[in-house]
Amino acid sequence: MGTLLDLVQAPDTPFGPENIEPVGSGERLKERTGQEPGNERVFALLQRMSQGDEAALRELYLAYSRSIYAFALRRLRDAAEAEEIVVDTMHEVWRHPQRFRGESKFSTWLLGIARFKLLTLIRSREPQHEELGELEEVLESGEQGSFEVLAQKQRREAVRQCMDKLPPEQRECLHLVFYEGYALAEVAAVLGCPENTVKTRLFHARRKLKNALRLMLQRENVNE
Amino acid sequence: MNEALTMRRRFLELAPWHVNGTLSAVDQAWVEDYVRSRPEAHAELTWYALLQEKIRADAPPVPPEAGLERLLHRIRKSP
Numbered sequence: 001m002g003t004l005l006d007l008v009q010a011p012d013t014p015f016g017p018e019n020i021e022p023v024g025s026g027e028r029l030k031e032r033t034g035q036e037p038g039n040e041r042v043f044a045l046l047q048r049m050s051q052g053d054e055a056a057l058r059e060l061y062l063a064y065s066r067s068i069y070a071f072a073l074r075r076l077r078d079a080a081e082a083e084e085i086v087v088d089t090m091h092e093v094w095r096h097p098q099r100f101r102g103e104s105k106f107s108t109w110l111l112g113i114a115r116f117k118l119l120t121l122i123r124s125r126e127p128q129h130e131e132l133g134e135l136e137e138v139l140e141s142g143e144q145g146s147f148e149v150l151a152q153k154q155r156r157e158a159v160r161q162c163m164d165k166l167p168p169e170q171r172e173c174l175h176l177v178f179y180e181g182y183a184l185a186e187v188a189a190v191l192g193c194p195e196n197t198v199k200t201r202l203f204h205a206r207r208k209l210k211n212a213l214r215l216m217l218q219r220e221n222v223n224e
Numbered sequence: 225m226n227e228a229l230t231m232r233r234r235f236l237e238l239a240p241w242h243v244n245g246t247l248s249a250v251d252q253a254w255v256e257d258y259v260r261s262r263p264e265a266h267a268e269l270t271w272y273a274l275l276q277e278k279i280r281a282d283a284p285p286v287p288p289e290a291g292l293e294r295l296l297h298r299i300r301k302s303p
Binding site: 054065079087091178179186 | 236237240241243244245246271272275276278279280282283284286288289290291292294295296298299
């Protein structure tokens with residue numbers, strides 16, 4: 001399990017009822033890794049931070065920086081900018097620790113701040129994100145060299161490439177659901193949108209990813 | 225709307241949350257029951273599980289302390 005071929009073909013794979021077993025990890029990333037402190041611990045750290053305790057900031061940073069970094073990188077695709085978002089986000093927490101009131105998980109609140117920071121950054125520069133449709137058009141066009149360009153890239157990179165071509169709102173949805181392991185309400189809280197919007201974004205992301213992966217694989221097979 | 229279509233839509237709505245383990249026990253049981261007699265629905269869950277595996281495997285290799293010194297420098301500089 002785990003190849004590109006599996007991912008493309010999985011929905012069409014015939015399974016007999018005798019082979020059907022529950023699918024789904026049933027575990028959440030933070031629970032699996034034990035990285036995220038509970039809100040009680042977070043409140044204690046924030047209290048210490050409000051008194052200028054750098055050790056408390058360090059502990060909080062080590063617990064959450066990877067999560068912010070991964071979220072920012074998925075959207076920005078630039079390591080230096082993603083790291084800057086981590087620093088900016090934690091600086092905001094350092095300046096205003098009292099703003100977290102425990103109405104959500106701390107990580108949900110934190111990623112909401114990170115998202116605000118990265119949207120501010122994105123808005124400050126020229127639009128440059130390609131949409132998935134552009135990839136599909138290139139593949140469909142059959143332009144000389146278009147396949148070769150794509151085929152040069154390694155297959156194992158294909159999922160990331162296709163995800164990178166999704167509209168940013170859909171990409172961050174997938175990240176929060178499958179990387180962070182967030183529940184629907186948590187994803188909606190981070191993104192600041194209704195739950196139905198999250199569902200719609202996921203639905204479109206699924207369809208576009210499947211189409212793009214299928215097209216990519218078909219092109220490879222034709223040219224092999 | 226026909227019942228099969230309604231159930232299919234409900235399944236597609238719940239599938240991602242089933243795979244990431246955040247569904248309520250009631251919804252989790254509903255999905256498992258739905259999937260039991262529908263190979264194509266099972267294949268859909270498998271697809272999501274593979275996607276989750278890829279997304280998690282794609283996690284950037286970054287040390288958790290990256291940027292920390294810069295942050296500390298910034299807060300020591302600011303009033």
